[in-house]
Amino acid sequence: MTENQKLLDGIKIIELSHIMAAPTCGQLLADMGAEVVKVERLPKGDDTRRFGRSEDGDSAAFAMMNRNKSGLGLNLKTEKGKSTLRTLIDKSDVFIENYRMGAMEHYGVGWENVRESNPRLIYCSISGFGRTGPYSDRGGFDLITQAMSGIMSITGEGPGRPPVKVGAPITDITAGILAALGICGAIIQRHRTGKGQYVDTSLYEAGIFHTFWQTAIFGDTGEVSQAMGSAHPLAAPxxxxxTSDSxxxxxxxxxxxxxxxxxxxxxxxxxxxxxxxxxxxxxxxxxxxxxxxxxxxxxxxxxxxxxxxxxxxxxxxxVYDIEEMVNDPHTKARNMVTNISSATGKNFSVMGHPVKYSSASTAITQSAPLIGQDSREILTRFNFTSDEIDSLVSEGVISDKRINVEAAE
Structure with missing residues (x-):
């Protein structure tokens, strides 16, 4: 492997996702060289496109988690949209989704639907509470899982004060990281067995995973840890x-x-x-x-x-604020925040890849796509004919942003 080669070169991933956990997972794998196709449901696509200032679905929030991916807009209310998604999954190495229980089955691409047609497929579901257990059918946001994992009870100024959420959506982000780790492990096992498998993680488990010390204390002594401000539950100072100024x-x-x-x-x-x-x-x-x-x-x-x-x-x-962190020379030296040009010509700040490799590249090579920006090219790579693609566009099954832009001009 040369310095310009990618760790996951040749791995094809279909990511049907929204908001944060699955997009974070897909972003990490895309940085590592996987060919990640971001599939968005038409007509509006990922809700993150409308977080903060947005123009033509192009926002800083969406750019942050979706660089290095190509974009396909798909109308999953149509049978052709569902069959197109199924074809893409059948020809891919990995499928990532983070919708509620039953959504993938409704689209005809549940694990049991696709495992026989693509036995090498690694199928990853990221949900609020996982696909088993009494809460498996619940939806889950970072706020909910921070609360139920115990994190909010140990965050804040101390006993008697209101519970406090960690400022960053740590269960969302961590769930994405854990999913990427699970997928990489499944890829390695597939090299040995030739078989794919189902990978299941959740925001709830991601939150629990952050309570190492507090769960250890409870298991050992029965003591229930409480919020301690910035202090450590086992060691001081x-x-x-x-200080005099901060x-x-x-x-x-x-x-x-x-x-x-x-x-x-x-x-x-x-x-x-x-x-x-x-x-x-x-x-x-x-x-x-x-x-x-x-x-x-x-x-x-x-x-x-x-x-x-x-x-x-x-x-x-x-104790830095975000501006101080971004401008710190060490942040710059580690390439942890960088600027990229978006599809509409804007400049957005995005996170650099947080792992550095001696013999592999994790360069940011493309900005986040507009909805359907690469639909035609993606389907061509998956062996759809030009006539088939034209038909899907004319029937409103896929969005071809290139055509939409030309029409607007």
């Missing part, structure tokens, strides 16, 4: 502190780092204080420790403390 987070939880920390802030006496000398005693006296450290750290600016803490090898960082 590991949280945000107020906020600073410090991760000085283990003993060796704690000793470096108190030296850096000029308070070695804390290391000999019985209340703070050991990890367990620091947790027992956390409120007192936080009060002392807030007083000490409020005497300098965040940048001054960062210079001191860095020089002593203490993990720490400023």
């Amino acid at each position: 590991y949280q945000a502190f107020k 906020w600073l987070v410090v991760g000085a939880a283990n003993q060796s780092t704690w000793l470096k920390f108190v030296e850096a802030i000029g308070s070695n006496e804390l290391a000999n204080d019985d209340r703070f000398s050991e990890p367990a005693s620091r947790m027992e006296n956390l409120d007192t420790l936080v009060e002392i450290l807030n007083t000490l750290l409020s005497k300098r600016t965040t940048s001054e403390w960062m210079e001191l803490l860095d020089s002593h090898g203490v993990p720490a960082g400023p």
Whole structure:
């Protein structure tokens, strides 16, 4: 493999998706080189197209999760639309969907419908609660699954305060990441067995997966963890502190780092204080420790403390807003936020691929498509004839954005 080769080169993926979890999954796989076809239901397509400022279905929100994909608009209310989707799936390696229970069966492309016609197919469903269990027929949004997975109970300022949702839609995003991981694992197994399989994950499980420490504590002691602000449930100091001009987070939880920390802030006496000398005693006296450290750290600016803490090898960082994160030189060096030109000529910021490879490319090579932008080209790649494609366009089964644009001109 050369540096310009793709990890998933040659893998064909059909993504019938909306909003976030499945588009995130498809985006990661597209970055890794898979040929991902974003199928959208006509006439309106993915709701994300209308999030925020939007022109002709071209929005920053849609661009964020759908770059490196080609776009097919399909009228699934028609029998020809359903049969076209079935043909695409039968000729693909992977199918990804994130609709409610029964939707794929309604379109004639449920797992049981397609597994025999394409035994090598890896079929991935991402839903609110998974395809088994008492909640399998429920719809699920990030807000709901953050609440029911316990995340909102451990997020916020503390007991007696209202429950708080994590600002980012972490169950949606994590479900997409887990699905991509599951698909990659299934691809590897298929190399050994020659057979595909059904991959099933959910926002609910993605949320639970984030509660490692709190679930471990409950299993071990029966104690139900509560919100602690930015603090850690098992170690201290590991949280945000107020400086003279902003906020600073410090991760000085283990003993060796704690000793470096108190030296850096000029308070070695804390290391000999019985209340703070050991990890367990620091947790027992956390409120007192936080009060002392807030007083000490409020005497300098965040940048001054960062210079001191860095020089002593203490993990720490400023609390950034999004603008500060985007403009940080390390963000730029890691290519984590980049600009691309959209199909309508706009410039959108999108996330870079979060994994770097020594011998493979994850370059962003195309912007998110308009609805049906690539319908004709996609069907041609899947061996539809020109006459068949013309018929599907004329009957309103597929959207051909190129023709629509020409007509508008």
